[in-house]
Amino acid sequence: RSSDLGLRSIEVYKGGNALTFGATTLGGAINVVTPTAQTAFAPNILRIDGGAFNTIRENFQVSRISGPVDLLVNGTITNSDGYRDHETQRTQNFNANLGYQLAPGIETRFYAGVYLTDQKLPGTLSLFNALTNPTLANPSAIAGNQSRKVETERIANRTSFLLDVGKLDIDTWAIHKSLYHPIFQVIDQDGWTYGVAPRWAGTFDLGGFRNDLILGLRAFAGINDARQFVNVAGFRGAQTLDARQSASNYEAYAENRFWFQPDMALMTGAKLFSANRTFSDKGGLPGNLAAQFANRTYEGVNPKIGLIWQA
Numbered sequence: 001r002s003s004d005l006g007l008r009s010i011e012v013y014k015g016g017n018a019l020t021f022g023a024t025t026l027g028g029a030i031n032v033v034t035p036t037a038q039t040a041f042a043p044n045i046l047r048i049d050g051g052a053f054n055t056i057r058e059n060f061q062v063s064r065i066s067g068p069v070d071l072l073v074n075g076t077i078t079n080s081d082g083y084r085d086h087e088t089q090r091t092q093n094f095n096a097n098l099g100y101q102l103a104p105g106i107e108t109r110f111y112a113g114v115y116l117t118d119q120k121l122p123g124t125l126s127l128f129n130a131l132t133n134p135t136l137a138n139p140s141a142i143a144g145n146q147s148r149k150v151e152t153e154r155i156a157n158r159t160s161f162l163l164d165v166g167k168l169d170i171d172t173w174a175i176h177k178s179l180y181h182p183i184f185q186v187i188d189q190d191g192w193t194y195g196v197a198p199r200w201a202g203t204f205d206l207g208g209f210r211n212d213l214i215l216g217l218r219a220f221a222g223i224n225d226a227r228q229f230v231n232v233a234g235f236r237g238a239q240t241l242d243a244r245q246s247a248s249n250y251e252a253y254a255e256n257r258f259w260f261q262p263d264m265a266l267m268t269g270a271k272l273f274s275a276n277r278t279f280s281d282k283g284g285l286p287g288n289l290a291a292q293f294a295n296r297t298y299e300g301v302n303p304k305i306g307l308i309w310q311a
Contacts, residue, residue: 005047005059006074006095008035016304019269022197022216022253024302036097036109037063037070055080068101084122086137086146092116105162113154121146121183145234149180166202166213171195186229186236191245195220212257212265221248243281250274257308269304 011031013020018029037043045061056079063072075094082088093116099109123138123146140146156173174194181187199216224245230237255269276297283291 005057005076006034006061006093007032008039009033016306019253019255019271019302019304020214022199022218022251022271024251024271024273024275034095034097034111035061035063035072035074036099037065037072038099040072051080053081053083070099072097082120082122084135084137086120086122086142089117089119091118106160108157108159111154111156111158113152115150115152115154117148117150119148121148143233144182144184144231146183146231147181147234151178152176163200163202165204166200168198168200171197171199182231182234184231185240186231186234188227188229188236189224191222191224193220193222195249206258210259212259214253214255214269216251216253218249218251218253222246239285241281242283242285243279245280246278248276255304263310265308265310267304267306267308271302271304272300273302274299 011033013023013029013031015026015028018027021029021031023029035041040061040063043063045059047057047059049055049057049059057076058078059074059076061072061074064070073094073096076092078089078091080089092114094114095111096113097109097111099107101107121141122136123141125134125136125138129136152175154173154175156171159170161168172195174192176192177190179187179189181189195218197216197218197220199214201212201214203210203212205211226241226243226245227239228241229239251271251273253269253271255267257265257267259265274297276295278296279292279294281292
């Protein structure tokens with residue numbers, strides 16, 4: 001993916017290991033680590049890649065350090081015509097982060113990003129065409145100019161405190177996303193996601209044994225205006241849906257690792273969560289006259305216990 005050039009590393013936590021980041025389900029967690037001026041390979045980086053189907057990708061990265069302040073800006077632009085008809089792709093991804101050392105052991109870092117995706121969709125093929133004419137596009141995909149256009153803007157902050165025991169990180173973020181997606185109908189959505197998440201992690205002695213403890217809270221919410229229209233050659237026709245989707249989540253989690261042997265630890269933990277989902281269909285549209293409303297709250301406790309062996 002073109003955005004990967006703006007990353008330093010990706011960490012995958014499978015199953016119950018994802019409780020380290022407060023995950024609610026067994027699906028796991030992905031921790032995306034972006035570079036800073038402190039970890040960049042060089043202060044100036046320029047990279048250009050090219051390939052088949054008129055594919056070209058340009059990437060730049062500039063980073064600077066000045067006393068307690070550091071800044072990094074990264075951008076990637078990708079253009080490709082694609083292997084199949086009606087499969088062009090245009091993406092533009094820009095990331096920046098600014099760090100400031102407020103005092104010894106206290107740092108704040110601001111993140112900003114803009115991500116633009118504009119791609120045509122060729123649709124599905126019959127088995128015969130997939131085997132004999134794989135570059136074709138589905139005629140309905142061409143007639144409806146099926147595509148996906150996404151504009152996303154993100155701002156975030158992490159302020160970290162090195163304490164006598166452990167480290168406290170406080171994360172805040174806001175993300176705006178706009179989607180224009182003509183397929184069977186034109187899906188037109190616009191929404192915001194925002195939240196705050198303090199997390200403390202520390203290691204201390206417990207009865208002569210090493211003990212690692214993680215405590216975290218997360219409160220985040222989002223709202224999305226969801227509209228649909230008849231697809232007229234990729235443009236909005238008569239409106240068929242006018243709805244609002246909203247969500248709020250409140251979570252608390254803890255994980256403890258008690259090293260009863262130098263290479264073996266007992267892991268215990270728990271996650272408490274309350275998640276609310278609201279759907280409001282305003283109705284009043286042709287074929288969708290009745291307004292609809294649904295509101296659900298899901299609550300639970302996820303326990304965790306296990307052993308970890310350090311090879």
